[in-house]
Amino acid sequence: MRYKKRVMQTEQAAPYDVAVIGGGPAGATVATLLAQRGRRVTLFEKATHPRFHIGESLLPKNIPILERLGVLEAVKAIGVHKPGAEFVSPDHDARQGFLFSDALDPNPPHSYQVRRSQFDAILLDNARRKGVAVQEGCAVSAIAFDDETHRLTHEAQDGKTECQARFVIDASGRDGLIARHTQVRQRNKSHNSAAMFAHFKAVPAAAWETPGNIAIYWFEHGWIWLIPLNDGLTSVGAVCMPDYLKTREGPLDEFFFQTLRLCPKVWDHLKDAELATPIRAAGNYSYSATEAFGDRYLLLGDAYAFIDPVFSSGVFLAMSSAELAADAIDKSLDRPRRATKYLRVYKRSIDRGITRYSWFIYRFNTPAMRTLFMGPRNVLGVRTAVVS
Numbered sequence: 449m450r451y452k453k454r455v456m457q458t459e460q461a462a463p464y465d466v467a468v469i470g471g472g473p474a475g476a477t478v479a480t481l482l483a484q485r486g487r488r489v490t491l492f493e494k495a496t497h498p499r500f501h502i503g504e505s506l507l508p509k510n511i512p513i514l515e516r517l518g519v520l521e522a523v524k525a526i527g528v529h530k531p532g533a534e535f536v537s538p539d540h541d542a543r544q545g546f547l548f549s550d551a552l553d554p555n556p557p558h559s560y561q562v563r564r565s566q567f568d569a570i571l572l573d574n575a576r577r578k579g580v581a582v583q584e585g586c587a588v589s590a591i592a593f594d595d596e597t598h599r600l601t602h603e604a605q606d607g608k609t610e611c612q613a614r615f616v617i618d619a620s621g622r623d624g625l626i627a628r629h630t631q632v633r634q635r636n637k638s639h640n641s642a643a644m645f646a647h648f649k650a651v652p653a654a655a656w657e658t659p660g661n662i663a664i665y666w667f668e669h670g671w672i673w674l675i676p677l678n679d680g681l682t683s684v685g686a687v688c689m690p691d692y693l694k695t696r697e698g699p700l701d702e703f704f705f706q707t708l709r710l711c712p713k714v715w716d717h718l719k720d721a722e723l724a725t726p727i728r729a730a731g732n733y734s735y736s737a738t739e740a741f742g743d744r745y746l747l748l749g750d751a752y753a754f755i756d757p758v759f760s761s762g763v764f765l766a767m768s769s770a771e772l773a774a775d776a777i778d779k780s781l782d783r784p785r786r787a788t789k790y791l792r793v794y795k796r797s798i799d800r801g802i803t804r805y806s807w808f809i810y811r812f813n814t815p816a817m818r819t820l821f822m823g824p825r826n827v828l829g830v831r832t833a834v835v836s
Contacts, residue, residue, distance in 0.1 A: 463597040463612030464490045464581075465781060468619055469588045469626075471497065474749025474766035475619030476571035480517055481774035483579040487781070490611060491580050492602050494587035494623075497572050498565035500725065502645050504675050504683050505530065505662045506559045507764040508548050513771065522570045527560030528676050529660045536665045536713055543657055561660065563677050588625060591616060593743065614744065615777055619770075621750040622730065627737040635735050641670065642693050644704045645685030647677070647725040648718065655682070655717035667711035668692075674714070681724060684708070701727050736802070740795040744780075744787070748773050753802055761805045769798045 468479045471493030479491045506527075514520040532547040549557035576582045583602070590601040597612040618626040627633040655674050656663050663674040669692035675683040686707045696703045704727045709715050736753035740746065749766035776794040780787035 463614055464488050465613065466490075466615045466617060466777060467492070467598070467600055467611065467613035468580075468617045469600075470619035470621055470623075470749075470751065471495075471572045471575075471582065471584065472501070472568055472619065472621055472749065472766065473571055473763050474621075474751070474770050475617070476568070476575045477513070477517065477767045477770035478617055478619065478748060478774050478777075479580045479582075480571075480575040480578045481771060482778060483575070485774070485778050487778065489580045490613070491572075491575060491582045492586045492588050492600070493572065493582065493584045496584045497569040499568070500728075501564035501568060502643075502683070502685065502728070502730070503762045504564055504567075504677060505561055505673075507761065508556045508559045510559060510764050510767060511556045513767045516771075517571070517574060519570050519574050522574075523560060523562060523567060526566040526570070526678060527562045528678055530559045530561050530662065531557070531658060532661055534657050534661045534663050536663060538667060538711070538713065543663075545658055545661065547658075561662065561675050561677055561683075563679075563681070588620075591626070591629070591745075593745070598744065615781060616745040617748050617773065617777070618745065618751045619748040619766075622754070624737070624747075624751045626742075626745060627747055627751060630739070630742070632737045632739045633735055634738060641687050641689055641734055642730060643685050643687045644700065644707065644727060644729045645683065646704070646723060646727040647681045648684050649680060649682075649722040649724045651676075651682040651684075651721045652717055655714075665711050665714040667714075669707070669710065672708065672711055672714050674717070682721070684718065700729055740798065741791040746773055746777065746791060746794070752798070755802060755806055765798070765801055765805075768801070769794075772797050 465487040466479070466482050466489045468475045468489065468491040471491055475491060475493070479489045483489045511520065514523050531549070532545060534543050534545040536543045547557075548554060548559065572582060572584075583604070586602050586604040588600050588602045589608070592599040592601075597614055598616050599610055599612055600616065601608055601610050603609075616626070618624070620626075624633050651674065653659065656676065660676060665672040665674070670686060670688040672686045673683065677683055686704065688707065708718055734755050737747055737751075740752050748769060750762065752769075755761065772794050776790040779790045783790075
């Protein structure tokens with residue numbers, strides 16, 4: 449891919465072409481791509497990497513993006529080879545596996561499980577190397593949307609500072625800084641779930657039929673994931689429906705272990721495992737914004753929408769939409785009068801991807817979908833299509 453050559457502005461010049469809020473996969477990816485196109489980019493990340501984050505299971509289509517960013521070898525070094533996914537139902541004795549190599553386009557035929565603290569640090573360090581002015585431990589507290597440039601107020605240990613940017617990207621994840629400010633975020637009433645999660649040590653290999661797979665265990669109130677990570681860790685999380693969550697009376701730790709015990713097949717593998725991190729929770733897990741962009745700003749990744757993580761779509765949607773966003777923003781900066789057209793194309797593209805995943809996710813806990821996953825037949829290529 450060839451990028452237009454531009455003369456980079458000096459470090460003291462103002463304003464920036466683009467300011468990115470958030471240094472996760474979406475923010476780091478879009479910042480890197482725009483910097484590679486010669487744009488002057490700054491990125492604000494409220495945390496300091498490495499930091500804990502959930503969403504550790506990647507999809508095969510992440511791999512070409514990692515190659516284009518130049519970080520694939522670094523990700524391989526910290527990842528666990530992931531050949532596919534397997535599903536375990538309380539209603540069936542056997543588990544059902546789905547291999548990426550069975551897809552319509554099996555290239556690449558695998559992906560990786562990654563500790564997000566390591567993965568996100570790789571992406572952010574890469575952005576810094578590619579010329580992005582990365583500021584960690586620095587939170588954006590206010591944005592003034594002006595006619596020519598937007599003014600961002602950001603806070604770090606040494607106090608408040610302002611900067612100006614021609615375009616602002618909100619990649620702040622669940623914080624959704626702009627979506628909340630403009631009041632365009634709404635709960636997903638079709639799938640109002642929440643999640644509890646932690647890392648464990650010494651989960652036995654018998655928890656998976658195929659080493660490296662993500663294992664999904666259904667139970668009465670939702671589903672539980674087991675993701676093998678490096679250094680012998682396993683990510684364990686329970687995604688539950690609202691009616692069950694309302695029954696919680698005690699501390700989160702007690703409720704989490706109570707929930708795991710409700711799935712005997714998963715508890716058999718976890719009863720002797722050792723908790724390695726604090727237990728965390730995320731409420732109102734699924735949501736979306738009614739608008740994806742405005743006057744010289746754009747919502748990206750989880751700042752725009754988040755759907756149930758059962759198909760490991762979060763990081764892929766974040767990074768693939770970042771590629772689309774980089775293209776739309778680059779064109780918008782060159783041709784401001786056509787910006788709305790470019791940004792509408794971006795929104796239509798990401799909405800199609802979200803809709804495609806959502807169709808499966810909203811039906812995932814229904815008896816019909818469980819039957820399909822636990823006894824798939826490839827009549828008319830149905831099994832292959834599901835994998836794809």
